[in-house]
Amino acid sequence: MDLKWLTEMNAPSGHEQALRRALMEELKGYAGVETSIDRMGNVVAVKKGHGPEPRKRVMVAAHMDEVGLIVTSCTEDGFLRVAPIGGVDPRVIISKRVTVGDDRLPGIIGAMAIHLQSPEDRQRVLGYNDIYVDIGAKDKKEAESKAPKGTYICFDTDYVSFGDGYVSAKALDDRVGIFNLLRLLQDDYACDVICVFDSQEETGCRGAKGAAFAQAPDMGIVLEGTTCNDLGDVPETLQVCNTGRGVCVSFMDGSSIVNRALFRHTIDVAEKNGLSYHIKRSVSGGNDAGAIQRARAAVPTVVLSVPCRYIHSPSSVVKYSDVDSQLALTKALLKTL
Amino acid sequence: MDIQKVLSEAAGILGPSGQEMQIAAYFAEKFRPFVDEVTVNDMHCVIAHKKGAGPKVMLCAHMDEISLMVIAIEDDGCLRLGNVGGVDPRILPASRVWVHGKEKLFGTIGALPPHLLTPEDRKKNYDRKDLYVDVGLPADKVRELVHVGDLVTFNTPFTELLNGQVASKTMDDRACVTMLLLAAERLTKMHCDADVYFVGSTQEEVGSRGAETAAFAIDPDLAVALDVDHATIPGSRPDTTVDGDSLCATIGPYIQPKPLQRLLDCAKEHHVKLQTAVSPRYTATDADEVGVSRAGIPTVLLSLPLKYMHTSVETIDLQALTEGGRLIAHFLSELDEGWEEDLWI
Numbered sequence: 001m002d003l004k005w006l007t008e009m010n011a012p013s014g015h016e017q018a019l020r021r022a023l024m025e026e027l028k029g030y031a032g033v034e035t036s037i038d039r040m041g042n043v044v045a046v047k048k049g050h051g052p053e054p055r056k057r058v059m060v061a062a063h064m065d066e067v068g069l070i071v072t073s074c075t076e077d078g079f080l081r082v083a084p085i086g087g088v089d090p091r092v093i094i095s096k097r098v099t100v101g102d103d104r105l106p107g108i109i110g111a112m113a114i115h116l117q118s119p120e121d122r123q124r125v126l127g128y129n130d131i132y133v134d135i136g137a138k139d140k141k142e143a144e145s146k147a148p149k150g151t152y153i154c155f156d157t158d159y160v161s162f163g164d165g166y167v168s169a170k171a172l173d174d175r176v177g178i179f180n181l182l183r184l185l186q187d188d189y190a191c192d193v194i195c196v197f198d199s200q201e202e203t204g205c206r207g208a209k210g211a212a213f214a215q216a217p218d219m220g221i222v223l224e225g226t227t228c229n230d231l232g233d234v235p236e237t238l239q240v241c242n243t244g245r246g247v248c249v250s251f252m253d254g255s256s257i258v259n260r261a262l263f264r265h266t267i268d269v270a271e272k273n274g275l276s277y278h279i280k281r282s283v284s285g286g287n288d289a290g291a292i293q294r295a296r297a298a299v300p301t302v303v304l305s306v307p308c309r310y311i312h313s314p315s316s317v318v319k320y321s322d323v324d325s326q327l328a329l330t331k332a333l334l335k336t337l
Numbered sequence: 338m339d340i341q342k343v344l345s346e347a348a349g350i351l352g353p354s355g356q357e358m359q360i361a362a363y364f365a366e367k368f369r370p371f372v373d374e375v376t377v378n379d380m381h382c383v384i385a386h387k388k389g390a391g392p393k394v395m396l397c398a399h400m401d402e403i404s405l406m407v408i409a410i411e412d413d414g415c416l417r418l419g420n421v422g423g424v425d426p427r428i429l430p431a432s433r434v435w436v437h438g439k440e441k442l443f444g445t446i447g448a449l450p451p452h453l454l455t456p457e458d459r460k461k462n463y464d465r466k467d468l469y470v471d472v473g474l475p476a477d478k479v480r481e482l483v484h485v486g487d488l489v490t491f492n493t494p495f496t497e498l499l500n501g502q503v504a505s506k507t508m509d510d511r512a513c514v515t516m517l518l519l520a521a522e523r524l525t526k527m528h529c530d531a532d533v534y535f536v537g538s539t540q541e542e543v544g545s546r547g548a549e550t551a552a553f554a555i556d557p558d559l560a561v562a563l564d565v566d567h568a569t570i571p572g573s574r575p576d577t578t579v580d581g582d583s584l585c586a587t588i589g590p591y592i593q594p595k596p597l598q599r600l601l602d603c604a605k606e607h608h609v610k611l612q613t614a615v616s617p618r619y620t621a622t623d624a625d626e627v628g629v630s631r632a633g634i635p636t637v638l639l640s641l642p643l644k645y646m647h648t649s650v651e652t653i654d655l656q657a658l659t660e661g662g663r664l665i666a667h668f669l670s671e672l673d674e675g676w677e678e679d680l681w682i
Contacts, residue, residue, distance in 0.1 A: 092431040095493075096650070111645060113647055113648075115567070116574070122462065123462060142499070156496075168443070232448070232449065232467075238449075309445075311450065313431035315433055315445045317445055
């Protein structure tokens with residue numbers, strides 16, 4: 001199960017079934033791993049440690065779900081009206097391809113031709129009131145039969161390797177984390193490792209919240225893809241993090257402040273092992289750490305992210321070596337616990 | 338002829354205005370089996386001649402495409418973009434492109450992410466100057482492979498929708514060049530007296546310079562321009578668009594009424610659905626320049642409706658395209674020496 005396969009899988013928030021099934025199947029082949037699906041639809045894979053009791057129980061989480069769209073109604077002339085699932089800036093989906101529903105019916109998102117726009121139109125941002133998915137249906141009846149209200153829509157973007165070790169794909173946030181959960185489960189640790197392939201992160205970190213309560217771990221590690229703005233001649237202060245500099249460690253973001261001792265320990269582990277890493281230079285955004293750290297009587301949690309350009313767009317970009325770097329630091333950290 | 342194959346192959350071939358060499362070579366080969374002689378002129382126009390003793394007719398559809406051009410390389414290796422033709426900047430963010438440098442490089446168009454924008458900026462569309470192409474290479478390598486002036490084209494796969502609708506880049510106007518191919522193919526099995534020139538024209542997007550000069554060279558008695566017209570989509574204003582599922586003939590001062598009537602009659606006789614649209618002044622197609630070539634050339638305009646013009650998902654109806662090929666073949670086949678009688682009376 002490689003990163004290409006994972007990103008080309010469709011799993012919008014609340015509709016992660018296809019990926020969930022595939023992960024359950026994949027994990028059957030993993031030695032010493034006990035796998036189950038919990039009440040929130042998270043896939044939970046537990047690998048007991050070889051250390052003496054009492055062992056630390058560490059929850060390592062990455063989210064299965066991706067941003068997308070959902071059909072809200074069909075127009076008389078057969079176009080689909082849609083709403084975003086998770087944060088999708090309507091400005092990045094114009095003139096893009098999508099697939100509609102589990103049968104992946106092809107669709108496109110068009111826009112009024114530039115010739116027909118007034119100067120004011122050109123300034124105006126097209127919102128979800130102006131955006132339609134076109135599947136070529138001839139009328140409302142056909143549209144409703146092919147894509148009834150509630151049908152999920154995903155970006156139709158294949159995985160491309162390009163440039164100097166870069167990857168362009170959809171859903172890199174957070175299939176990079178899912179990919180690394182699968183890879184780290186192939187190693188052994190002294191502590192108990194509870195890998196949670198969680199659901200609904202993009203719509204409010206709902207899967208991780210339930211899983212953290214149910215698993216009651218001693219510690220949390222969140223594997224994410226995070227926004228990176230290191231191109232376009234932007235000042236250092238606005239870049240957030242950088243591709244090619246290894247995994248990005250957060251000290252704080254919009255939803256959590258990393259336990260200071262755990263943050264220092266993480267940095268120490270990276271330094272001692274000579275692993276590349278850098279510190280996230282922005283405190284915006286949020287992720288599963290916000291849910292996990294507040295589970296029960298609190299869980300110290302650290303966030304390790306792969307810098308991701310054009311996140312939440314149909315065509316996001318990561319550097320593959322940063323994906324490997326996230327795995328290396330996560331494993332090194334687990335080995336110390 | 339496999340229409341979808343031609344459309345998708347053509348969409349993958351570089352041909353921005355003024356640099357149509359590759360797409361001209363492609364269409365020249367496609368016309369060759371159906372006509373007596375094919376040439377490519379100095380403006381890169383493909384001229385496919387089917388010889389006849391009757392009236393000399395020129396039919397043209399343009400091969401050039403809107404595209405982008407590298408106008409600067411920043412210190413971090415990203416590329417800034419300029420326009421070749423009217424690319425709508427709203428379609429650019431997160432689009433995938435090909436950068437035609439020393440090597441063909443894959444790229445993605447990036448922009449400042451929303452959470453780093455001020456609330457006012459979030460209410461605005463991205464401007465071309467705020468966007469850039471990410472080719473995933475360090476600046477020194479980029480400078481080695483890419484130069485200012487290199488072309489950037491969309492990299493969007495061909496998409497089949499329901500009911501014979503297809504979406505792709507450059508349907509404007511290679512779908513109409515394909516319609517000419519269909520007509521040429523049909524004519525090989527029909528009686529035709531007319532002396533027919535099928536022209537794949539160039540530089541339409543910057544002012545129909547290819548069609549203008551081809552019309553001078555060919556000096557036809559009569560001309561038919563083929564281009565795309567805006568099909569109705571949600572939110573389009575009345576009278577600015579046409580129905581998406583059938584061909585359209587234009588009425589207006591730039592269109593000669595007698596051959597237009599011939600075209601309308603021909604459609605009726607052969608049961609080809611043909612709607613009409615009004616252009617009160619210019620048509621913004623090759624018809625405008627061809628009509629005033631030399632001492633004036635009676636010209637009509639036949640349009641294929643298209644949704645989302647000048648985006649990378651231009652959408653057309655294959656049935657309408659096929660019907661267009663049939664209509665043109667009949668129109669040419671039925672042209673006789675008498676067509677010119679009472680032209681202006």
